[in-house]
Structure formats: C-alpha cells, structure tokens
Amino acid sequence: MTDKLAAIEQQARKGRNFDTPPLHLWHPPLSGDIDIRIAADGTWYHEGRPIVRPALVRLFASLLRREADGDYYLVTPAEKWRIQVELHPLVVTEIDAEEEGGRHLLRARLNTGREVVIDAAHPLFLEPAVGEVAAVRLDHGLTAILSRAAWYRLVDSAEDVDGRAQVRSGDEWFPLQ
Structure with missing residues (x-):
C-alpha cells in the first residue's frame, strides 16, 4: 500500500x-x-x-x-x-421486499454491506448508459447501479400501473421503463 x-x-x-x-x-x-x-x-x-x-x-x-x-x-x-x-461508485447486490408497519418497502443491499431503503430520499432512476437498468441515489451525491441479479428480482416484483411496469416502496412508485 x-x-x-x-x-x-x-x-x-x-x-x-x-x-x-x-x-x-x-x-x-x-x-x-x-x-x-x-x-x-x-x-x-x-x-x-x-x-x-x-x-x-x-x-x-x-x-x-x-x-x-x-x-x-x-x-x-x-x-x-x-x-x-467509471460509472457508479457502488453496486446494489440484493433487493429485498419487506413489510414494516403495514408498509411495503424495498431494501437495497450494497456491495459494501450497507443497506438503504428505497424511498423519496433514496429514489430509483433508470441509467441510460447500461440499457435503462435501475440505479439508486444515495447520500453525498453517490449512486449505486443494480447488479443483474438485483435488477431481475426488481423487475420480477413490478406491477402494471397505467400500462407501465413500476415498483412501490413506502409511499413512492418508481417506473422501470
């Protein structure tokens, strides 16, 4: 070193x-x-x-x-x-859905082991540089791209809302297309 x-x-x-x-x-x-x-x-x-x-x-x-x-x-x-x-400094390795206080939440685990709930403060967005795969905004201006496994799991949990695939976490809906 x-x-x-x-x-x-x-x-x-x-x-x-x-x-x-x-x-x-x-x-x-x-x-x-x-x-x-x-x-x-x-x-x-x-x-x-x-x-x-x-x-x-x-x-x-x-x-x-x-x-x-x-x-x-x-x-x-x-x-x-x-x-x-090169692209995003962190990677979401896992996405888990859970119920907390009667609310449906998506929890993202990063490649560092840190976990973050997808919400208004940590929203999903689609990354055009890699074919519109989702990424999440984090604190301090950072972002994390979803790994292939996390992306497929997220897409698998999507619901059709007004003709668009979307996922919900807390009170927020995030489009996946």
Missing part, C-alpha cells in the same frame, strides 16, 4: 463514526489525485491492482462523496483526494 493510501486509512480511523461519518462537515483543501479507480462493475483498484480487502473498500466507500464539479473524492477532516469512477 502506498504512503497516500495508508495515510488516508490512518486518518479515517481516528475517532471515526464508521456508519455515518459527517462528510458534510469536512471541507479540507484538495490534497491531489490518488490512483484509485472504481470500475463499472464496482471493483476498486489502487495503482491498477484490485483492492482485495473488503474492510478497506467499505472504509473508503464510507469516505466517498461526489461534489458539484461531478468528481468523486475520498474525504477526511484533514485530506481530500480525487479518485476516478
């Missing part, structure tokens, strides 16, 4: 909230570019080699945000490193 990568990991682990770090409060100056790339399939690479430690990918994903300039950054209170993302 290079010194830059080790420094980000060390800085991130200091008194860190691993579930919901306050990225919105951290605005350090740009430290530069770091040779990290997230491929379209969700694989993270550092200096051309896959990052094979899932814990490290989860840590870095928790520090990731997309800013108004359209670029992606790993951010800590003291550092901000620009990285490259």
